[in-house]
Structure formats: structure tokens, C-alpha cells
Amino acid sequence: MADENQGPMNGVTAHLTIGEGKAIDAIAFYEKAFGATRAMEPHMADDGKRVMHAHLQINGGSVMLNDDFPEYTGGALGTPAGVTLHLQVDDADAWFNRAVEAGAQVRMPLDDQFWGDRYGQVDDPFGHRWSIGSAVRA
Structure with missing residues (x-):
């Protein structure tokens, strides 16, 4: 049996990377702007400041997000385009x-x-x- 906190098991789920260590701010914004609810509390990085993984529910669908980790990814590519x-x-x-x-x-x-x-x-x-x-x- 799958863990109930595992997340969506089908469909397509958006996974957003938030720049400048502002994923916590983004979660608060999505809660206020789109009525998002937390499917689970954010998992924080060892530094205690950045979100490694968050899972929100918006309008019956899932959105996942994390802070950018440029030390691993080379940095976010800037403003998202085409999505x-x-x-x-x-x-x-x-x-x-x-x-x-x-x-x-x-x-x-x-x-x-x-x-x-x-x-x-x-x-x-x-x-x-x-x-x-x-x-x-x-």
C-alpha cells in the first residue's frame, strides 16, 4: 500500500522551482491567492531556510514546489517561459x-x-x- 503522504500517483503534476529561497513565501501566496492547502508540511533542507519539497492541493489538483538549490542544479534558469x-x-x-x-x-x-x-x-x-x-x- 502506498504511503498517503507519497503524493499524486497519476496524471501530470506541476513541480515549481522557486528562486531566491522564497518557497515558504510562495506557499503562503498560493494559500491566499488560490486557496491552496498543504497536503503535507514542507520538508526543509539541513540549513533550515530552504524548502526541499512541498506538496499543495489547489482546486482538487496537486502542485509541488521547492526552493532552488544552485549548488546542485547550477541555478534556476530565470523567469519561467512557455508554461x-x-x-x-x-x-x-x-x-x-x-x-x-x-x-x-x-x-x-x-x-x-x-x-x-x-x-x-x-x-x-x-x-x-x-x-x-x-x-x-x-
Whole structure:
């Protein structure tokens, strides 16, 4: 039997690297902006300052994250590019506004889109892009 703290066993799970030793700040931001809950408490590195592994639940899915460890990885590659984390939610306006109030920057204003969703994008303070959408209400 798998350990209940092992984490997701199927699907695709985002695993974010947070620069500048700010993973604890990122966890707090995701809790406030996206209603994240901790699937487990963060595992700290021996230095007691950096997160080696954290597992969050956001909108029914998993997101894992850690601080960058440049002594092992050569350093994060800078601002992430080419990746957007999407949240399909029940109320895009509520989720979008909560993220902006928590400090996310609007990249694409929330609006009704041609494909039938109310959709917009924000950038979190750690360089990750998020899209938020829900079906357009009749």
C-alpha cells in the first residue's frame, strides 16, 4: 500500500522551482491567492531556510514546489517561459480577483472568450503564469 503522504500517483503534476529561497513565501501566496492547502508540511533542507519539497492541493489538483538549490542544479534558469498553469474553476471572477488582491499581476484581463469560457491570466510574484477560467454564465 502506498504511503498517503507519497503524493499524486497519476496524471501530470506541476513541480515549481522557486528562486531566491522564497518557497515558504510562495506557499503562503498560493494559500491566499488560490486557496491552496498543504497536503503535507514542507520538508526543509539541513540549513533550515530552504524548502526541499512541498506538496499543495489547489482546486482538487496537486502542485509541488521547492526552493532552488544552485549548488546542485547550477541555478534556476530565470523567469519561467512557455508554461501556464491553468485553473478551471467554478467562478473565474472570484478566483481571478482573489489572486489579484493577493498580489498577482494581471497579464490578460478576465473576459468572455470565443471558446465559451470566462478566462484571464495572472503572473504570480515568483515568475509563474496562471490562467483562470470557467464556463460563461448564461
